[in-house]
Amino acid sequence: MKTISSSEHKRNAKVTGAFFIAATVTAIIGLKLYDPILLNSDFLKTGVINSNQIVLGAIFESLLAISAVGTAIMMFPYLKRFNESWGLGYVCFRLIEVIFILIGILSMISIVTLSQKYISPTQSDLTAFQNAANMLKTIHDWTFVFGPHFMLGINTFIYSTIFYKSNLVPKKLSILGITGAVMIFIGAMLELFGIISPFGSEIIVIALPIAFYEMILAGWLIAKGFNLNNQEPAR
C-alpha cells in the first residue's frame, strides 16, 4: 500500500466529516422543500405553484446523493485496511441507497412536469393525471423507505462494525452507530409492513440515534481524525 503522510490522513478525515455534515444538511433541506407535495393531498396543484421550490429540493437531494457517495469513497481506503470485503460492501450498499435517492428525485420532478400539464385548460382527463401523480408520489415514498432507512441501516451497520473492531474511532461512538443502524433498519421493516408511516413522527424518533451519531462522528473526524495506531495490518 502506498504510504501517505499523517497530514493527508487528517485531511481525508476532515473531508469525510464534511461529507457527513453535507449529507445531513442537504437531506433535511431537500425534504423540507418537498413539503408542498408530501404534505398536501391536493399536491398536483400545489406542485405547480411551488415548482421552483420542488426543483430546488431535487437539487439538494442530488447534492445529498453526491455527499453520500463521498463518505463511501473517502472511508473505503481506511475500512479496507481492516476488512476489504466489508469495506467494499459498505461502498456497494451506499451506492444502492443513492440509487433510491435518485429514483425518488425522478419521481418528484415528474410530478412537477405532470402538474404543469394538469392545470393547462386543454387538459380534459384529469383523473388520469391524478392517478399517475399518485403513483409517482407512492414510488417516492417507497424510495424513502428503502434508501435513507433500509439501506442506510445496512451500510451504517457495516462501517460502524468495522469501526468497532478496528478502533478507527472510539468504541462508544461505534456502538452508538451500530445501535442507530439497527434501529433505523427496524423502522424500515415497520414501514414495509405498513405499521408506521415513512413521514410520521415515530420514524423521526427512531432515526434520532443515527442522526445524532452521524453528527458526532462528523465532528470527531474533523477534530481528531481516524485513529490509525492500533489497527491490524492490511490483508
Place this chain on the structure above:
Amino acid sequence: MNASINTTGFIGGSIERAPMSSLRKTSLTSGLLYLLTFVSIPTLALYGPIHAPDYILGSGSDTPVIIGNILELVVALAGIGTAVALYPVLRKQNEGMALGLVSSRVLEAATIFAGVMFLLTVVTLHQTSAGADALVTSRTLVTMYDRIFLIGQSLMPAINDLLLGFLLYQSRLVPRGLALIGIIGGPVLLAGDFFVLFDFIGQRDPLIALTAVPVALFEFSLGVYLVTRGFKPSPLIQNK
C-alpha cells in the same frame, strides 16, 4: 497467512485442501451466500395473484406479495455479498474483472430493489382502495416489474456469471468444468433474454426457463462446492 485467526472447529473434520485460514472463511461465506440467492424461487408462485389483471379491484391478501418482496431483498443483499466476499481473492487474478463483478452485482441489486418498489406501490394502491381509477397505473407498475426483472435478474446474472466463470477458470479456484458451466450458461441466458426482448418467446414460457438452467446449475453447484470443499489449491492462493 493469518495464523492468528482461530479456525478450529470451523468445518469440523471435512477435507482441508488449502491451508486452514481466512480463505476457508471466504469460500464458506461466499458459498452460503450463493445458496441464499436461491430463496426467491417461491416468488414465482407468490407473485401469481398480483399478475391477475384485476388484482387492484379484488380484496385478496397482499401478504404473499410482501413476503415475495422480502425474499427478493434477501437475494439482492446476498448477491452483493457473494461478490464482495470473493473480491479479495478474485482481485489477485484480475482486479478489473473482480471489481466489474462487484459492480454488476450492485446494478443487479438496484434493479431488484426498483422492482420490489414497483410491486409495493401496487400494494399501497390496493391497500388504500384506489379502485378502478388505479387499474391502469397498477398494470403499468406490474409490467414495469416484469421488464425490470428481465433486465435485472435475467440479463445481469448472465454478465455476472461470465465474469465469474472466466475468473474461476483462469484461477483454477474451483474445478475448471464447473467454471465452464458459468461461461457457457451466461451466453445461453443472454440469448434467452433477447428472445424475450424481441418478443419471439413469452417471458413466462417454459422454454425461457430452460435457458436459465445452466446459470442456475452453475451458481448452485458453485455454492455447494464452496461450502463443502472450499477453494482448490490454486497458484493464486498458494504463494500466500
